[in-house]
Amino acid sequence: LVIKYMGQNRFRDMFVDIDEAVNKKMELIPTSDMQMLRHLVVLYSSQQDPKSLKQGMQILRYLELQHEMRQLEKKTQGRKRTDKKTNERDLTLDKDQWLEMYRAVIVGIRSYTFSSKRNHNNKNTQDSLDMVDLAIYASELLNKMSIVGASPDVDIFNRLIKLWLRVKSSKSGEYAENILSRMQIREVYDPSITVTEEIYQSIIRCWNSAAKLGHPEAAERVSYLLRSMEVQSGIYELPREDDLSEVEEEIHESVYNKNVRPTQSTYNNALAVCGHPHKGPMKENAVDEALDIHKRFLDAKFESTSETYLSLFKCLNKNLHKDSPRRILVGKDLLELSKTSGIVLDSSVVKALKEVDSSLHREYLKDLDSASMTEE
Secondary structure (H helix, E strand, O other): OHHHOOOOOHHHHHOOOOHHHHHOOOOOHHHHHHHHHHHHHHHHHHOHHHHHHHHHHHHHHHHHHHHHHHHHHHHHHHHOOOOOHHHHHHHOOOOOHHHHHHHHHHHHHHHHHHHHHHHHHHOOOOOOOOOOHHHHHHHHHHHHHHHHHOOHHHHHHHHHHHHHHOOOOOOOHHHHHEEEEEEEEHHHHHHOOOOOOHHHHHHHHHHHHHOOOOOOOOHHHHHHHHHHHHHHHHHOOOOOOOOOOHHHHHHHOOOOOOOOOHHHHHHHHHHHOOOOOOOOOOHHHHHHHHHHHHHHHOOOOOOOOOHHHHHHHHHHHHHHOOOHHHHHHHHHHHHHHHOOOOOOOOOHHHHHHHHHHHHHHHHHHHHHHHHHHHHO
């Protein structure tokens, strides 16, 4: 009602000095004021301009500091004081209200990163916010939630992962995988949280963004994620003892999760990560990981596609020297494999094959012409 009658601009002016309040010595504010500030966080976060979003983040931080001060005061006072004033101060924001604010800020950050106005009009303005910094801030809110006793739900986890899909950074894979790890921990004791193959796909795509920008361990990490999916879904069986106890058997069975069974697309996306240039000794490692992933791809009874071979040839081109004997030998083996499986490579794959080795390219075109003449 106050916002309605005063107008948003005047109401906003009342709180422009939040930064000063945070930096100065603060006193505990009344619970009623905290409720008003909670509504302000939601209000500002729903705007798509950087100034409002920043204001919402600042007020949220102010409320977090107030929470920390209250916790410190309670420890200092102990349980001796039970007067009405102390009890009133304990009636601060509850878990659902904290979660409402954190969700609003995360939604606001994601909306801001998707805003065409921000990308085209505000890119170089003083008020614009860096998208990578915003994504890191949003991810670190998971720690803040645990401090205030709020539990992130599947919607918050999914929004954070999608945020990193949007943000193109060498850090995308690491932060997205960290969110996945936290989600898996929650999944153990919260039945509403379910990790699926689609979520793993998103994490692998985040690693693809990181690989494009030169992350040295991208190929290794997606191989690890795939192995985790294979183990959980039962494609790859962990070694086990025959004489497991009942408890050990239960633990062993709890590892399996059919929801994360990798698909043909999962493997192809992982191979695409290996197709980007890696650095130093990780170049050979990227090739090793790509060949291992492809072997596991075939062992899982999936059929290679043009997309599969494009990533494999790119991996050779980007990570092995042009005169490397291994580059030619592996390229020849892959070409023979494609012939055996009867795949007709599309133009982009043929171009990548030519880059691997021109003689292999000529051989492929010659075989293609011979096959065409035979059909005629």
